[in-house]
Amino acid sequence: MLESIENEIPHVHFKDVTFSYPGKKENLIFKCNFSITKPGFWMVVGKNGSGKSTLLKLINGIIKPKYGIINSKANIGMVFQNPDHQILMPNCRSELLININQNISDYEINKKIEYVLYQVGLTGFEKRPIHTLSGGQKQRLTIACALISNSNFILLDEPTALLDQPSQLKVLNTIKNLTNDNKKSLSALWITHRYEELIYADSVAELKNGFLSSWQEPSKFRYN
Ligand SMILES: Nc1ncnc2c1ncn2[C@@H]1O[C@H](COP(=O)(O)OP(=O)(O)O)[C@@H](O)[C@H]1O
Ligand SMILES: [Mg+2]
Numbered sequence: 001m002l003e004s005i006e007n008e009i010p011h012v013h014f015k016d017v018t019f020s021y022p023g024k025k026e027n028l029i030f031k032c033n034f035s036i037t038k039p040g041f042w043m044v045v046g047k048n049g050s051g052k053s054t055l056l057k058l059i060n061g062i063i064k065p066k067y068g069i070i071n072s073k074a075n076i077g078m079v080f081q082n083p084d085h086q087i088l089m090p091n092c093r094s095e096l097l098i099n100i101n102q103n104i105s106d107y108e109i110n111k112k113i114e115y116v117l118y119q120v121g122l123t124g125f126e127k128r129p130i131h132t133l134s135g136g137q138k139q140r141l142t143i144a145c146a147l148i149s150n151s152n153f154i155l156l157d158e159p160t161a162l163l164d165q166p167s168q169l170k171v172l173n174t175i176k177n178l179t180n181d182n183k184k185s186l187s188a189l190w191i192t193h194r195y196e197e198l199i200y201a202d203s204v205a206e207l208k209n210g211f212l213s214s215w216q217e218p219s220k221f222r223y224n
Contacts, residue, residue, distance in 0.1 A: 010074035017068035030210035074153035077146025136167025
């Protein structure tokens with residue numbers, strides 16, 4: 001099952017999706033239509049409170065739409081704003097270990113750990129205690145955890161909001177390199193309220209007043 005989904009191109013389709021939280025009359029998401037059908041670096045920008053985190057919760061199925069249809073075929077991994085709310089174990093190796101959801105030999109486990117750490121620029125960090133990592137290194141470890149769990153669609157909810165600029169750029173470049181590797185069918189949907197991040201994406205859309213705009217190249221993107 002995992003192997004078959006790994007080799008497929010992940011996709012997500014929203015058809016007229018409407019959502020409001022219980023007890024709230026106004027729709028936070030209203031007749032939202034979009035598709036992500038190609039591997040790549042996708043970004044959604046929107047102001048605080050515009051419903052960005054809610055959109056991700058709809059994609060990964062934590063909440064269900066009031067109206068409309070969501071179709072997806074993807075092995076979803078999550079990266080949240082604050083890695084301290086996500087990382088559970090005391091060092092990098094043990095954190096990666098609890099994210100391996102396959103029954104594989106110790107040899108393969110070690111190879112996988114080495115490889116995903118290499119993919120996120122943390123080669124040699126196996127034994128590093130989590131508390132010695134910078135915020136950006138922790139974020140790259142959470143990306144490695146998504147990769148080692150065979151995710152082919154990573155949702156990142158303002159992953160750089162708590163980082164200084166050098167760490168922000170490293171995390172952005174990590175996702176850019178991973179999603180531009182044609183040998184892998186990896187999609188990343190990156191949520192941000194920082195407009196300066198948009199140039200890293202392949203496609204950008206804006207969430208505003210419950211609507212998601214159409215996808216555009218970052219150079220052509222105009223926010224309203
Ligand atoms: N569990 C919830 N119950 C009720 N209202 C919520 C809940 N989560 C978020 N909201 C409200 O929905 C709106 C959008 O929230 P959110 O999706 O977190 O926006 P963003 O991530 O763009 O800042 C906010 O007004 C927020 O207060
Ligand atoms: Mg949010």
